Amino acid sequence: MDIRPDGSIWVATSEGVATAPSTSSLSLPASWQTWSMDEIGSPPFTWIRALDQGIVAATSSSVTQYKDGIGWSEWTQAGSMESFDVVEVPGTDQRVLLQRVRMLVFQGDNVLKNIPFEDRSARIELSSSTSNASSSGEITLLRGSLTRGVIEHRFDGNWAEVSTSTMRLNTPATNALKSITMTGNGFLGAVSETFDNNFISDRKKGMTVYSTTTGWTNVNQFTNSTMAEANFQLSFQSVATESYAYVGSWGSGVARMALDAEGTPTGEVTLFNALTSSLRGWELDNDQYVVISGLETDSQGRLWTVSRFASRALAFHDEGSADWTLVPKVSGLSSLDLYEGLFIDSRDWKWVFLKSASRVGRGVMVLDTGADPTSRQDDQAVVLNASSSSGNLPDATVTAVIEDQRGEIWIGTERGIAKLLFPDLLLVGGVAERTAQWLIAENPTGPSPYLLRDINVTAMVVNGANQKWVATANDGLWLVNASGTAILEHFTEENSPLLSNAIQDLAFDPATGNLFVSTSAGVQIYQDRANQGASKLDNLSVYPSPFSYERHDEMILEGLPTRSRVRVVTIDGQRVKGMDAEGGRVRWDGLSDDGKRLSTGVYIVIALDRDGKERAVGKVAIVR
Missing domain, CATH: 2.130.10.10 (YVTN repeat-like/Quinoprotein amine dehydrogenase)
Structure with missing residues (x-):
């Protein structure tokens, strides 16, 4: 028009x-x-x-x-x-x-x-x-x-x-990021594993890095000669360390980009593919075509990757080294079980998502590679799937795994979520220890007592209050409480500014409480209620101040420790409001304990940790 x-x-x-x-x-x-x-x-x-x-x-x-x-x-x-x-x-x-x-x-x-x-x-x-x-x-x-x-x-x-x-515009080359990962000073995005059959857009699918200091940097075939010479494109996995950003691609292996102290790419790119490294692809298709379907770091700062469906799919790499070391496939594993996705928990156990050659879900393998990852002798592994005697997962197609602040493991599938309360016992226990619990609603009123039973999960993250953000393939964004018994939020295109109900990935910044949401239509930032709690109590931040009932819906109290008690009192010490905070931030609508507006004046905000040993103090002016 x-x-x-x-x-x-x-x-x-x-x-x-x-x-x-x-x-x-x-x-x-x-x-x-x-x-x-x-x-x-x-x-x-x-x-x-x-x-x-x-x-x-x-x-x-x-x-x-x-x-x-x-x-x-x-x-x-x-x-x-x-x-x-x-x-x-x-x-x-x-x-x-x-x-x-x-x-x-x-x-x-x-x-x-x-x-x-x-x-x-x-x-x-x-x-x-x-x-x-x-x-x-x-x-x-x-x-x-x-x-x-x-x-x-x-x-x-x-x-x-x-x-x-x-x-040059300070923008991403494309805003539809398949994978996003927090860096020390921003975030890293990998673009898409899907061909557009378009000369321009496919070659833009490299690496996008955002630094809060320098803004956006796009590293792809149009901006980097190393990527152009190797025809590197279609990145869809990402991970970052203090010194490097890594993206895994559909067919081109891994690209590593050096980062400076501000988290900005320096321009130095190293590629790891079948020609330049030990990584190989799926032998039944083309072992020179290396599809990196999993990319994670462990507690030692070591990088781990999964080359989709390869016979030696799992590999590790010390930060900055020149090659990857291949890990033998676990002995006794079915020939149908091919490696695809990857998550590494706080014990450095590898949670490897399994599929058959026809891409049918086969559950998730929990693997302890032991002291020597290159040897099978000290490996311990168990496969969890949808069988009631082997995991009890809601579905055999596992799409996301996270570990929360209590050490629980949450497993997202194409048909709901389950959790393992005591994952430490997985490798040494029996059927009971390996049986995942589905999320059960506190007050079930529908036809099923299970919470989020049939959602197709694409990603999950844990916020500062140990609540879980859950992304879905076609049903928007959900927030559930720490125990998984209640839905706290549900955002869709229809009821919120969410760009699309199809969400590809999530990343949470615990310092700011910002939730990065990558949808099929672009990336958005949502300021979560719960950021990471302060390690030591100090002065509280309260904003906006002054708070006006006519102009503001709520105020934010920030700088709290994880799990604290908050009290608001008048200048002469009369309590008007009490709240409990799970994370480092809490929101307050300005109403008293009995739901009434307060009189115009200055109020004192006091936060105590759960032991009552430390406190922080702030103040807010309220205009009625």
């Missing part, structure tokens, strides 16, 4: 083109003049531009014009190269048509100048400085490049280029 300078609205649909004066009653069919695509003689248009001198619309291989008093006709001089945009040059009868790798300057219907580019383009706009090219003799165009940001081109009156400058 576009609006012409005379105020008329022009709309292109799959059926045809329609126009109407913007001042008319647009809901009335009689207000519109229409042309079917058969009348125009073209396939449906992909874009339309309403210009002072007429209308221009295009398909992927042709351009059509509409001229007042003449009608629609193919703009044959534009050729068959895909076109993306067109602008008029003020004060002239010239138009600039932007195509994939060039601009065509037209005088009337004839080509005046062909200006080629090395990169591909998406949009052009005339700079505000180009108000009348016939009098100024200079034309400035802003061109949106698919790989370089925004390019400013300055031309003289004969279309000779005077200067070119690049304005």
Whole structure:
């Protein structure tokens, strides 16, 4: 859709083109003049531009014009190269048509100048400085490049280029991140394992790093020669250490990027694939095609990876070293059990998600690789699946595993969540110790007593209050309490600003309480109620202060220890409100214990740890 300078609205649909004066009653069919695509003689248009001198619309291989008093006709001089945009040059009868790798300057219907580019383009706009090219003799165009940001081109009156400058935008190359991981000063994102069959977008799928100090850095084939030479793309796993960011790809192995003290990539990329390392892919397919479907760190700072379905799929790597050491497959494991995903707990046990060659879920293997990971002699392992005697999982397709603050292991599947209360006993116990508990609601009122029984889990994280955020494939974002017996929040596209109900990954920053939510439509940040508790009590932060009932819904009390008691008192010591906080932050609506608004004044906020040994004090002004 576009609006012409005379105020008329022009709309292109799959059926045809329609126009109407913007001042008319647009809901009335009689207000519109229409042309079917058969009348125009073209396939449906992909874009339309309403210009002072007429209308221009295009398909992927042709351009059509509409001229007042003449009608629609193919703009044959534009050729068959895909076109993306067109602008008029003020004060002239010239138009600039932007195509994939060039601009065509037209005088009337004839080509005046062909200006080629090395990169591909998406949009052009005339700079505000180009108000009348016939009098100024200079034309400035802003061109949106698919790989370089925004390019400013300055031309003289004969279309000779005077200067070119690049304005790089501080944004991610793509906002649909398949995997996100917190770094020391921001977060790391891996993009997608899915081919778009698009030269530009597929090659952008490298690594995206956000630093709170320096902003966004995109590392992909367009910005890094090492990735370009190896055709590295389709990253979909990520992990970070203090010195490096790692991403695992679909077919290209692992990329390692050095980080400086601010968490910003330095530009030095090392690739680990079948040509440069010991990593190999699935032998029954192509062992040179290394799909990294699991990437984690252990308590020693060692990196671990799973090369999907490979015979020696598990491998480890000391930070900064030149290769990976392959770990033998666990003996006695069924030939149907192929390694796919990976989680490492606080005991350094590896939770390896299993699937068959046909991608049917086979549960999760819990593996203790012992003192020597390269030897099977000291390995201990057990497989948990949906059988009541071998794990009792809600489903055999395991999609996420987390460990909470109490040491419980929560296992997400394609059909719900289960938890293991005493995972330490898994490798030495019997059936009872290996039986996971499904989440059971405190007050079951529906047809099933189980909480979130049929959700398709994609990711889980633990917040500062030991509550669990649960991402799903098609049902938005859930928050459940620490014990998994109650739903505290459920965000969807319909009831919140959530961009999409299809959530790909989650990351939680315990210092700030920020929850990073990666959806199929972009990345969002939600400020959780519970961040990490303070290790030592000090002065509390209370904001906003002053708090006004007319302007604010709630205030935030921050700087609390994990699990504290909060009391709000008047200046003379009269208690007006008591609260318990599980994390380092609590929200208060300003109402007293009996649900009433407080009088205007200054109130003292006191927080005690659960032992009553330490306290912190803050104050807040309330305006009634």
